[in-house]
Amino acid sequence: MSENLHLAPLARRWSTLARLNHDDREAILTLPFRREVFAKDAYLLREGQQPAESALLLSGFAYRQKLLRDGGRQIINFLLPNEFVDLQAAVLGTADHNVQSLNRSEVAIIPRSALLELADARPNLRTAMWADKLIDSAIVREWVVNVGRRDSRARIAHLLCEIAVRLRNAGTNGDMFDFPITQEQLADATGLTPVHTNRTLQALRRDELIQLTSGSLKILNWKALREAADFDELYLHQS
Amino acid sequence: MSENLHLAPLARRWSTLARLNHDDREAILTLPFRREVFAKDAYLLREGQQPAESALLLSGFAYRQKLLRDGGRQIINFLLPNEFVDLQAAVLGTADHNVQSLNRSEVAIIPRSALLELADARPNLRTAMWADKLIDSAIVREWVVNVGRRDSRARIAHLLCEIAVRLRNAGTNGDMFDFPITQEQLADATGLTPVHTNRTLQALRRDELIQLTSGSLKILNWKALREAADFDELYLHQS
DNA sequence: CGTTAATTTGAGACCATTCAATTTCGGTGG
DNA sequence: CCACCGAAATTGAATGGTCTCAAATTAACG
Numbered sequence: 001m002s003e004n005l006h007l008a009p010l011a012r013r014w015s016t017l018a019r020l021n022h023d024d025r026e027a028i029l030t031l032p033f034r035r036e037v038f039a040k041d042a043y044l045l046r047e048g049q050q051p052a053e054s055a056l057l058l059s060g061f062a063y064r065q066k067l068l069r070d071g072g073r074q075i076i077n078f079l080l081p082n083e084f085v086d087l088q089a090a091v092l093g094t095a096d097h098n099v100q101s102l103n104r105s106e107v108a109i110i111p112r113s114a115l116l117e118l119a120d121a122r123p124n125l126r127t128a129m130w131a132d133k134l135i136d137s138a139i140v141r142e143w144v145v146n147v148g149r150r151d152s153r154a155r156i157a158h159l160l161c162e163i164a165v166r167l168r169n170a171g172t173n174g175d176m177f178d179f180p181i182t183q184e185q186l187a188d189a190t191g192l193t194p195v196h197t198n199r200t201l202q203a204l205r206r207d208e209l210i211q212l213t214s215g216s217l218k219i220l221n222w223k224a225l226r227e228a229a230d231f232d233e234l235y236l237h238q239s
Numbered sequence: 240m241s242e243n244l245h246l247a248p249l250a251r252r253w254s255t256l257a258r259l260n261h262d263d264r265e266a267i268l269t270l271p272f273r274r275e276v277f278a279k280d281a282y283l284l285r286e287g288q289q290p291a292e293s294a295l296l297l298s299g300f301a302y303r304q305k306l307l308r309d310g311g312r313q314i315i316n317f318l319l320p321n322e323f324v325d326l327q328a329a330v331l332g333t334a335d336h337n338v339q340s341l342n343r344s345e346v347a348i349i350p351r352s353a354l355l356e357l358a359d360a361r362p363n364l365r366t367a368m369w370a371d372k373l374i375d376s377a378i379v380r381e382w383v384v385n386v387g388r389r390d391s392r393a394r395i396a397h398l399l400c401e402i403a404v405r406l407r408n409a410g411t412n413g414d415m416f417d418f419p420i421t422q423e424q425l426a427d428a429t430g431l432t433p434v435h436t437n438r439t440l441q442a443l444r445r446d447e448l449i450q451l452t453s454g455s456l457k458i459l460n461w462k463a464l465r466e467a468a469d470f471d472e473l474y475l476h477q478s
Numbered sequence: 479c480g481t482t483a484a485t486t487t488g489a490g491a492c493c494a495t496t497c498a499a500t501t502t503c504g505g506t507g508g
Numbered sequence: 509c510c511a512c513c514g515a516a517a518t519t520g521a522a523t524g525g526t527c528t529c530a531a532a533t534t535a536a537c538g
Contacts, residue, residue: 047473048473064380066380066381066384068384068388068389068469069469070469072388073388074383074384074387074388076380076383076384077380088373088376091366091369091370091373092370092373092374092377092476094473094476096377096380096381096473096474096476097377097380097474120362123359126365127330130330130369131330131331133372133373133376134327134330134331134372135331136376137327137372137375137376137379138331138335138336140376140379140380140383141303141305141315141316141335141336141379142305142335143383144313144315144379144382144383144386145305145307145313145315147383147386147387147430148313148386148429148430149307149311149312149313149430150307151525151526152525152526182483182484182485183484183485183486184484184485190387191386191387191388192526192527193526193527193528194484194485195486195487195526195527195528195529196525196526196527198484198485198486198487199486199487199526201485202486214535214536215536230307230308230309234286234287234333234335235335235336237331237333237335390493390494391493391494421515421516421517422516422517422518423516423517431494431495432494432495432496433516433517434494434495434496434497434518434519435493435494435495437516437517437518437519438494438518438519440517441518453503453504
């Protein structure tokens with residue numbers, strides 16, 4: 001069997017989204033792909049592009065983003081390892097936003113046709129893909145609420161809660177973890193300025209809710225952070 | 240054939256999203272459903288609910304919404320006629336947001352099982368549903384950009400552009416149309432206060448970009464409105 | 479150990495909010 | 509047809525959260 005363990009984490013994740021049998025898992029593991037490495041800020045996908053292949057993030061972070069005429073940038077969602085960059089491209093064709101690598105990342109490039117065949121042949125995987133996309137949508141919906149209605153403190157606290165829980169759901173330690181997101185990126189994700197993001201982070205540190213130093217985030221007081229963020233993880237559809 | 244023309248507009252809309260043959264269209268038209276009427280502000284779906292049926296908006300508007308602990312409300316998207324309230328519920332089970340009727344609306348309640356069978360049996364309809372959901376996601380992504388990075392004038396202008404174009408794509412006149420959205424709802428959709436929404440609308444009227452009176456919106460200067468909004472309709476995936 | 483990126487600090491300006499009151503609109507009943 | 513009512517829209521003035529524009533400091537990296 002010419003299996004490749006790079007896709008094993010994806011199989012594991014999709015198993016939590018739909019009931020997969022042995023053949024389903026096998027079909028994932030034998031998907032054809034090639035690996036590619038992207039540097040910090042490199043584009044994985046550009047608005048207007050019509051990719052013939054889909055990209056699966058193997059390691060590192062990435063983010064969906066749109067640029068404004070005036071040069072402003074709004075980050076729309078973060079992508080964690082084993083999430084798809086453009087599962088949607090197969091149907092809509094043209095990309096309507098950009099995806100950039102957040103730090104150095106590793107990606108599996110999979111022919112679109114292989115994924116389409118998978119979806120056609122395997123109802124369970126179809127369900128998993130559907131659930132995958134729906135959760136992604138639910139997260140973006142919560143982001144509208146976050147940037148639309150919460151003040152800077154709650155907004156940043158909420159984003160940190162979300163990332164922590166998503167990492168925990170993915171099997172990483174959610175209380176202390178690598179946090180390669182710069183304050184400028186955090187600002188672009190929350191709709192704030194870098195300056196104000198900085199002051200807000202300082203406040204969260206002063207109040208001993210978090211500890212954030214040299215690319216590592218530690219959550220010191222979960223209860224208070226959730227409280228400050230008005231965070232309810234129902235929308236992540238995991239627990 | 241016990242067809243019911245209430246579902247014909249849905250068949251027409253889905254035809255623009257995927258290649259549907261005669262049988263596909265027939266399958267849509269013969270879906271079982273019952274009609275229901277909802278008053279202004281009535282809930283079509285509540286967070287935490289696990290509906291056994293899906294609701295399709297036949298006439299009137301609705302909106303997706305989330306409430307905050309402090310009583311604030313953020314509108315996440317508007318639903319136009321012939322859009323589904325909860326096509327996602329079938330997979331995720333629990334609703335993560337609320338849907339309210341914007342004005343008096345009419346809804347087709349369809350058993351979830353019927354939709355699942357449709358998707359299982361008909362690849363083309365599956366594709367249409369997938370595209371449907373993906374466009375919905377794209378709209379919500381643009382909303383993150385809207386509330387995150389645009390000032391009040393651009394924000395409201397953008398929302399008006401989007402609604403006009405979505406209505407035009409649905410076959411309605413996009414230059415002048417019924418606009419039952421109150422300023423309070425507009426405020427909740429843009430993350431602004433009703434007071435500031437009012438002042439911003441007045442500015443758009445003063446500059447003769449729009450005419451908004453007694454539930455009717457007329458776009459007087461498309462070029463200037465698009466300009467003010469930084470509006471690019473690519474994300475609606477229609478033209 | 480030099481160089482660039484990232485974070486931090488300060489002060490003033492501004493966009494949007496808050497709070498409260500008033501006016502207009504749409505629908506209803508006398 | 510007019511009087512009434514609640515909802516929606518409008519106005520004013522003061523407050524405040526976030527932004528802007530620099531400049532300084534610290535961290536990351538080859």
